[in-house]
Amino acid sequence: MKRDGRSVSHSALEEMRLVGLSRMREGESASAVAASFGFHRSWAYRVLAKARGRGRGVRALRSSKGTGRPRKLTARQERQVFTWLNGHNPRQYEFDFALWTRAVVQALVEREFKVRLSLASIGTLLARLGLSAQKPLQRAYQRDQVAVARWQQQIYPAIARGARQQKADIYFWDESGFRADSVHGKTWAAKGKTPVVRVPGQRQTVSAASAVNSKGGFWFSTYQGSLNAERFVQLLRKMMEGAKRPVHLVLDNLPAHKTAAARSYVDELQGKLTLHFLPGYAPDLGPDELVWSYAKRTGLARSPLRTGQKLAERVHTQLTQIKANPNLVRSFFNHPNVSYISDL
Numbered sequence: 001m002k003r004d005g006r007s008v009s010h011s012a013l014e015e016m017r018l019v020g021l022s023r024m025r026e027g028e029s030a031s032a033v034a035a036s037f038g039f040h041r042s043w044a045y046r047v048l049a050k051a052r053g054r055g056r057g058v059r060a061l062r063s064s065k066g067t068g069r070p071r072k073l074t075a076r077q078e079r080q081v082f083t084w085l086n087g088h089n090p091r092q093y094e095f096d097f098a099l100w101t102r103a104v105v106q107a108l109v110e111r112e113f114k115v116r117l118s119l120a121s122i123g124t125l126l127a128r129l130g131l132s133a134q135k136p137l138q139r140a141y142q143r144d145q146v147a148v149a150r151w152q153q154q155i156y157p158a159i160a161r162g163a164r165q166q167k168a169d170i171y172f173w174d175e176s177g178f179r180a181d182s183v184h185g186k187t188w189a190a191k192g193k194t195p196v197v198r199v200p201g202q203r204q205t206v207s208a209a210s211a212v213n214s215k216g217g218f219w220f221s222t223y224q225g226s227l228n229a230e231r232f233v234q235l236l237r238k239m240m241e242g243a244k245r246p247v248h249l250v251l252d253n254l255p256a257h258k259t260a261a262a263r264s265y266v267d268e269l270q271g272k273l274t275l276h277f278l279p280g281y282a283p284d285l286g287p288d289e290l291v292w293s294y295a296k297r298t299g300l301a302r303s304p305l306r307t308g309q310k311l312a313e314r315v316h317t318q319l320t321q322i323k324a325n326p327n328l329v330r331s332f333f334n335h336p337n338v339s340y341i342s343d344l
Helices: 010-025 030-037 041-051 057-061 075-085 102-113 119-128 145-166 229-240 260-268 288-298 311-323 326-334
Strands: 169-179 205-212 218-223 247-251 273-277
Touching: 010 030, 010 041, 010 057, 030 041, 041 057, 075 102, 075 119, 102 119, 145 169, 145 247, 169 288, 169 311, 205 288, 205 311, 218 229, 218 311, 229 260, 260 273, 288 311, 288 326, 311 326
Parallel strands: 169 247, 247 273
Antiparallel strands: 169 205, 205 218
16 A cells, blocks of 8 residues: 555645755666655656746745635625624515524625526635634613613622722622423434433422622522512511621512512611612523522533432532632633623
8 A cells, every 4th residue: 555645734745845856866766765654656757747947946846735616706895794784684685584504695795796606605704704604692672771881881890899988898699490390401312303301200399599709609598489578578588697798689670579579678787788789681691690600500411300309409509519619609600701700
């Protein structure tokens, strides 16, 4: 078996050609030189032919980068494609679909530039432009970006300054629900054959509330049923038990958070607890959302309940493990959505 030059690097092939030419010019036969490298003798004759001629010689045997087929789009057109996709959606360009796919980009390029690219070429182009296929985040139409910017740039910094002067702690609060039959993760399986995960037939649910602090503090409590004004006050009382410093608590705009009962309890504490509310339809501004995401992706999603196990006990155990890991708690504040949070 002769060596296949396609499996050898360009730099190695260049060195073989140069050494081979030198040896043949010193009198060694072409067959012997080719055999020593594991090539057919025709390789040596091609080397000689390539180096023959005025102004060629060794320079002709140097490796050069292949130009390949020229691109159909100019550099300016490729930059325009990036501009179309970055921060925009297909509906802004009169397409019915709201998500960018290779087919949609292909249609847009053909419509605007009169150039037809294959789907594979579209994928290569998008990768070259630094774009990748990602699962988009959902945002409510009612979300007020001006209010969000004001919260990040003005309101929260003022809260942080006030808390520092008061020597108070800032916590972010949120609630969530857990179900024993929910599957949040993914697993590998044969194409076209959806895998099955065995879970208890009895539906178990449990609710939880937690508050998270950028310094690694974490408080939680589990409960049954939905949240109402009475239960919210009960949870606040549990959180404030033994609190040595005043607390500034940031919450979303759930109606149970804004009841007269909640305001009455806050007044009862005489400044030890202050409530602040995130802008409407912007729950992603709170790091507690990331706590629930982590808990659901690493808890029941990884290890469903077994026969006889209680969901409330599993959730309580997992949240206890999160509380015991301040580094993990602090890591939730590294997400870009909550990068505005600091104690100033």
